[in-house]
Amino acid sequence: MCSPEEADLLRLEEVFSTTLARTSSLILQPLLLADPEPSDSRGRESMQLLHRLHERAQRLWEVTELSLHSLRQRLHHPSSTGLKALLLLQNTDSVLRAHKEYIESYTDCMVVQAFQKATKKKSEYWRNQRKVLQPLLSHASSEGSLGTMLSQALQQPLAQHVQQYVLLLLSLRDTLGKHHPAQKLVMHAVTQFENLQSFMGQALDQAVATQALWHSLNSRLRDVLCTPTHRLLQDSQDIPVTVTPLRAERVLLFDDVLVLLQGHNVHSFDLKLVWVDPGQNKCVLHILTPEEEFSFCARDSQSQVVWRWKVSKAVCQALRGKKDFPVLGSIIEPSAPPDCRHVAYTFQHEGRLCQATYEGEWCWAKPHGKGILKWPDGRNHVGDFCQGLEHGFGICLVPQASEDKFNCYKCHWQEGSMCGFGICEYSNDEVYKGYFQAGLRHGFGVLDSALKASQPFRYTGHWERGQRSGYGIEEDNDRGERYIGMWQADHRHGPGVVVTQAGVCYQGTFQGDKMTGPGILLCEDDTLYEGTFTRDLMLVGKGKITFPNGFTLEGSFSSLSGKGLYTQGVLDTAALLPDPSSACKRQLGLGVFPLENRWQGVYSPFQDFVDAGCPGDMQEALLGFHVHSSRELRKSQEYLSCERSHPKDSAGSMEDTLRELLQHREPKALQPYLRKALKNSWHPLGKLLRTLMLTFQATYAGMGTNKHLQGMAREEVKQHAQELWAAYRSLLRVALQHQGQTLEEEDKQTRDLQVHGLLLPLILPSFYSELFTLYLLLHEREDGLYSQGITNLSLFPDTKLLEFLDVQKHLWPLKDLRLTSNQRYSLVRDKCFLSATECLQKIITTVDPREKLEVLEKTYREVEATVSRVLGQEYKLPMDDLLPLLIYVVSRARIQHLGAEIHLIRDMMNPIHTGGLYDFLLTALESCYEHIQKEDMRLRHLPGHWDSRELW
Template identity: 85%
Template sequence: MSEGPVSRALAMCSSEEADLLRLEEVFSTTLARTNSLILQPLISGDLEPSDSCDRECLRLLQQLHESAQRLWEVTEQSLRSLRQRLYHPPSIGLEALLLLRNADYVLQAHMEYIKSYTDCVVVQAFQRVSKRRSEYWRSQRKALRQLLSCVSPEGSVGTTMCQALHQPLAQHVQKYVLLLLSLRDTLDKCHPAQELVMHAVTLFGNLQSFMRQALDQAVATQALWHSLSSRLRDVLCSPTHRLLQDSQDIPVGVTPLRAERVLLFDDALVLLQGHNVHTFDLKLVWVEPGTDKCVLHILTPEEEFSLCTRDPQSQVLWQWKVTQAVCQALRGKKDFPMLGSGREPSVPPDCRCVAYTFRHEGRLCQATYEGEWCRAKPHGKGTLRWPDGRNHVGHFYRGLEHGFGICLVPQASEDKFDCYKCHWQEGTMCGYGICEYGTDEVYKGYFQAGQRHGFGVLDSAPQASQPFRYTGHWERGQRSGYGIEDDSDRGERYIGMWLADQRHGPGVVVTQAGACYQGTFQGDKMAGPGILLCEDDSLYEGTFTRDLTLLGKGKVTFPNGFTLDGSFSSGTDKGLYTQGVLDTAALPPDPCSTRKRQLGAGAFPVESRWQGVYSPFRAFARSGCPGELQEALLGFHVQSSRELRKSQEYLCCERSHPEDCEGSMEDILQELLLHREPKALQQYLRKALSNSRHPLGKLLQTLMLTFQATYSGIGANKHLQGMAQEEVKQHAQELWAAYRGLLKVALQRQGQTLEEEDIETRDAQVHGLLLPLLLPNFYSELFTLYLLLHEREDGLYSQGIANLSLFPDTKLLEFLDVQKHLWPLKDLKLTSNQRYSLVRDKCFLSAIECLQKIITTVDPREKLEVLEKTYGEIEATVSRVLCREHKLPMDDLLPLLIYVVSRARIQHLGAEIHLIRDMMDPIHTGGLHDFLLTALESCYEHIQKEDMRLHRLPGHWDSRELW
């Protein structure tokens, strides 16, 4: 473009804009000359680097060259925007200038150049490289000085080179600020570019301060290396280090360590002890003023020491310097515009997230922790990894595993791990946990001090040669207390006491064949006297060998009443030999007492069987239901570790929290207070018991597990029915006590107290409120035991029902001696070819249908209500027949009830009656329900005795009438 148009364009803009254009042009030219005269020759020398220091210097110079190229490109972009503005002033506003529109972008290019330049200064890169071609650079000294605005004093080539690479930039930024300030003064306050200009002035004004500080730190760091021995210099010299404070300038002592010199860099605190260097990453340095105004406490992951100054002023300076350096290190960038004046808070946070490898001897030696810290200790979420493959991911508290965590421990065999998913307390497993071992055994239960302790379940590997399951109590890692073990290989279940991993004390062995042993065990074997109950109710009382073979004196009682009293032994062919007296003259035993021989109830008091299940919930309530222990009590759900072991995705595994399901413990306790009225309480308890994340629901779930482990499968033996029904009642009492414990805590948090509960009130709540709610959860296993126990009785009853079903209605009423005036003949609707004597299943139909509902519920109270309604239906039918209200006396009720029962054809009625009798609320004893249940029992016993084939059927009427 000709001179005329350029001059006219410049005349149309402000002189400040024109000066900015000239400034950028000059700076662009200077950068180009610097690149060709200095940087290109430095990085394109024909000599290969001779050592690692030379290679490092060359790398830094290449970075400087790249940042200088970047700065030149940005300057060229700024030039283009200025030219567009100057040559087209009406169409392009002042705010379109790159220097104003994107001042941060321009600033970033300057910052990158400053960092690269000071990195080179720190390691004296210019001096080292210039020496390699000293003759060449001496010939270029005049050209280097021409880059400077003034004649520099005589100095080395390296020094001149440093000035030539720094001085033009410093002068350029200074002129930027002056011109921008002048431009601001020419603009109106409402000009759209006013704020942009002010922002640019602030940025480049701060850049001036930053450049001076950066250069001062680089020069001071460069000087430091000369004051150190070559050994220390090799350890510490790094282009990224910037010296912030030296104890030689402001003296400071170190206790209890004895450091000769303290160096504060922008990323580390260094203590020098002779040739030893102690380096502390500033991200993991916590600073605390001491009680003495001349003392400053320093906390690090493995060391704690104090810096002692001569006067309080020195202590304040050291504290300020270290604090600001820590803040800067945590932010990962230098303060701008200068150290300690950044926009970020100047007080470092107590909680941080950093990775660190421990070096000192101890359990964490060589372990790497990555996660949250507080006051120099792992605190919060984090991961520990050891070189041998051990990993722990979870929560930490003051340096120790605390809270939920997952730990993998490698085994000797390849790709085998023990996986512990557990709650931890002060570094050891404590609370609920799930452990999956490399052997494929799995333990689910409670821990204390790192060992199985309390209630837990241990399962063998699915494909184990001798599969087993232990459900019971543990103490210090061993089976101790009451417990159940299934031996699937032998088809046996042991129920009883344990000590030090062996069966010890009273115990019961139930076999798949139906035989039951009860005795005292010692050293895992039965010792001394015991009993053997067979499936056919044969009873042996005497001594056994350790493998449960009859040996020594004993007595056998057969189901028919015969007894064999003598000595027993096993022969070489494993047969049984006996010598004794067989008594055949004894009266047959009472079948009822023979069938109802029960085991275990006297040997294991029901209130002491499952203390390991109840006690954690009691302790939780006594401690005030702290929320942080909620998951340790209730457990958790996580993905199966067998998959996690392969990819170690356990590091980010998800689990369900109690608060995710039904709220926190605070919410649970608050809800307790809102549902204390009887109806609301029943609904609340039903909801709580069905939720495994509620303390009551979790307790019930665990009790169900123990019940199934004891009485299902092999344990479904009629001789254990007494134990089972005792346990259900005890569980109801314990659940009510657990509810009361939670309620007490909820009231205490409201400043209230819980009134004492008398025994009568407690029993009424347990039987009337809680037992009906939890009985369905145990009903399947419990009713099976009743079925087995009363199988013979129910067989006779079924035969009696079959016999009575042969009768038509009127004949059956006649057979049962029901008075004819009570017969509901109006209910019998005859067809043309029918007679009254042949009509079936029509009389008392409403009562029959009502009684059949007794099997539709598991609640004894509701079953009794069904029985009461059946009685009401019978009376209503009779009243309708008599056309007046009529109360049935027992002599009339019993035969009518027998009729209704026989027509209802309820299976296993004996089991139903006995379960109702055992589980009914004691409040009904002596009342109407008790009377009706007694009447039903009489009907049941009467039907068992009806054998029409042997008694009254043939001679009572013509058998043709039956068909």
């Protein structure tokens, strides 16, 4: 059975539905027909508002009909439907939304006086309608204007209806028990409709105040400020404030903008970009906006509190994009808008941001966080901002004169300028990857020309204030040469080496890109010239030529273009052997470029990072990043949204790196940890190694592959090992400092042991390809003789070779030959000392000098084990027996480029092995290598020179 309250609700909805229908037919529809196509903009605006009001009135009627239907269902079928089925209770929010939308649309029309404007078009019609409209009003209003009468007719029925809703719902609540299933729904509906009453009252009050405001302004100000969305919240004429330093005559706070009036000038500030700072003075309120800062000075602290509360509340509403519902209470309590916001704004004041639009995060009136900055000329910057300036990672596109061409800067920024690691792609297709400072290339960097440039080049080295300065490598493909040396102000300046594709090398002093004064010229056949050059690298003046065979020519030289070389001097052919000092001179770069100064631009950012305590916000600026891009993508704005990978994707935070560092300090754990760290390009040590590999390849690979640079490359690898060990120690020191501990000093002997025994073997594989190639070229002649010797010795059967090498016969492992009765042992090949031969062949399977020496030791042990087995007892080979046996094993192992292998092992082995077993065995291997090269062995003892019967 339905309650009386439910029956009253039914009657209430029926009356309201009828009222809405009459309102639509008697008021809204005639208003729309008053001037269907107004000519002025204000008229069109009013007509659009009336259309919207009519649509929302229709929507409110539809919701009322649905509510009415649910009430009728409840009345006629009380047993089958419960209170929960009532639309007012089941879907209160939907009903509220229809009411709120109608109120908002109604107040929009009210603010711009749309009703008054519409009635002027058909004033006679509306005068005749007074009596018809009277029943829609709760009290007589015949004395008011037609516009006022229409306004009241559209608002009063709604206000009365909502009031009755509240009363009937309260009565329904009181009739239900505390545990009734619909009690919570009724309570919710009561609360919501009470809030709606307050909301409606505030909306009407604001609309009335705003409408009254327009009458107090002159027509010019009214035309600027009068918009349907504005609602006046506070006027300085009601609560006076003085504005400094702008000296505004009047302050108007609307629900979306803060307006300062100065005569006929209007200064509007979007509330989304207004920050309120109470400050220390209780009577002063500081207002911050993107381009203005000013203060409101009130007469007393109470007035300041009112303004602060109202401005803060308005800012909160503007940021939410809707009015408060329920309405905030009347108690004056400060509301705190968020410090950080996401808003779009176009700058107007003169300066670098003039007419630029920033969309992104703000904090205290400054771009702060992630955002996009766009200028009218097409410039775009997307990235991180701090206190109004580009700070952190950012991508900037700068349009060039030619169509669809951009310079793209992907870089770290500091206080508005590029600073740290960056990648810049220019409109001419040149690419720079390296470090910046104050917006200029500074530190280490690589500049590449376009792939199809008419004069392709690459510069790898140091920069200073945007110019090449310091140590650097330039590869000029057009001229077919590589310059290795010092630079100043974008010119070759100071000591340098030029390596050409033709194999000719120069070393000397450069000034203004030209070599001047004394220098060295090296030809591919090792001919060496020491003397002076012209700026065009022509021989002139006194000099000395040393030929590969040791002959020298010393005198005066002159070169005429196209006419050859003229000389007057003394040719010395007395030298029987080449001068050892000339061999040293044939290794370029030694002593010319101090090792510790070559790549300081690589180590400096790392050192700055360590000195700062390895902060996480500097990690990416040090380690770099990778941005996926393409030429086509650069032509569109989508390029600004590209994603990048960075250290956190692969290595975790810097805190994790330092923590892991401390966990692997013990000797057994240190080597695996360093190996892992050096392989990880996002680890500081791995990043350093990758950059050093880049510099090494730029210096010694490709066009720069020249045997005269072998000594320089060898020194550089050793220096890199020392620097990387120092870098590890620096990171360890920071990790300990974070734990409140200190790192003990390391003596030179301990450091050398760690560098040569631990770190050098770990990094050598990274440089091995280029380094070993230089060893191959340097020892090409000796390895050629060795290869010929191996070829000749391979013609010997085992026994003949053992006999030829004077190996004592009682040491021959004849049982290994497995002869039958019809075979003679002289016909069996490659069976003796097979285990030692196979062991020695493994020397080329590793790049670690220590592992190569271990292979050599195992080979020696295999030879001794074979001899001991033949003799039936343990036997220690004396040198007289070991050397011929080792020559046999080497000849059968057929290791290519053995000379290059031996010299690389000798140069890179740990100094602690000097004078020990490894040193002894390496010396023995060197003797074998030299013995196999001997000319008399090759020419006088070939099997082809023997009688054929000797082979049998």
